Amino acid sequence: MKSIRGNRIRKRNDGATLVEMIVTFALLSIFLVAAAAIIGAVTNLYFRIKSETYSKQVSDIILEKVSSEVDGAEYTPRSTIGNPTICDASGNEETSGIGLRMDLYDKTDTHVQVYAENNELIVHYYSLTKDGVEYNATDWKLQESVYNGFMIDSLTFVRGDKLADFTDKSDYGLTSSGSYGSNVIVVFLKLHSERYGDYYTYRFVKMYNVPDTSSSGGGA
Numbered sequence: 001m002k003s004i005r006g007n008r009i010r011k012r013n014d015g016a017t018l019v020e021m022i023v024t025f026a027l028l029s030i031f032l033v034a035a036a037a038i039i040g041a042v043t044n045l046y047f048r049i050k051s052e053t054y055s056k057q058v059s060d061i062i063l064e065k066v067s068s069e070v071d072g073a074e075y076t077p078r079s080t081i082g083n084p085t086i087c088d089a090s091g092n093e094e095t096s097g098i099g100l101r102m103d104l105y106d107k108t109d110t111h112v113q114v115y116a117e118n119n120e121l122i123v124h125y126y127s128l129t130k131d132g133v134e135y136n137a138t139d140w141k142l143q144e145s146v147y148n149g150f151m152i153d154s155l156t157f158v159r160g161d162k163l164a165d166f167t168d169k170s171d172y173g174l175t176s177s178g179s180y181g182s183n184v185i186v187v188f189l190k191l192h193s194e195r196y197g198d199y200y201t202y203r204f205v206k207m208y209n210v211p212d213t214s215s216s217g218g219g220a
Helices: 002-012 018-070 161-163 168-173
Strands: 086-087 101-105 111-117 120-125 128-130 133-135 138-140 153-159 184-193 197-206
Touching: 002 086, 018 101, 018 111, 018 120, 018 184, 018 197, 086 153, 111 153, 138 153, 153 161, 161 184, 168 184, 168 197
Parallel strands: none
Antiparallel strands: 086 101, 101 111, 111 120, 120 138, 128 133, 153 184, 184 197
8 A cells, every 4th residue: 555655656756747848838929029029019108208208308499599599580670691590500591481590689689500510509698799799709509418319400490481482391291381470480490310210390489670571571
């Protein structure tokens, strides 16, 4: 009787069969594949949200600075090229109303040009003499850390009454040209990041001190 009981005990401890091991590994594989898919989806969602958050923060800072200069622009013949004017990359007036620079006198009565150079925002303040004090020309820039790894791929200024002529507006998500006056500037900004890709945005800015000289007389 004693030896029979010993045989039964040994049979119980023989371990898993080959079929049981195959089933176990198959279930484990299914679990790992499912877990990898879930982790991958969550990771992609995280980076997409992070990308949108960072790009929105950076674009808001850039557009806010640009808007603060443009909306207070004055209507005055003192600028070397005339009143608030859209220019090309060299600073020459763009008669098309579409260009890469904005030349104006801002709300502080300072001659300014706003543009992007070397993938960053530049606000160039010309030399100024005020109340007997001379101020040297200077370039205002954002700190590199503000860009969060993004760079300005393009910064374009479009006069409101010329918006229909700007063929790239659909790339920025703007499908309608609307009816806007010459005193409205649409600022188109494209950011690029090696990690997060491209981000397109735009903003309408009205120059409240500048009359609308377009034939439509529209406004924003």
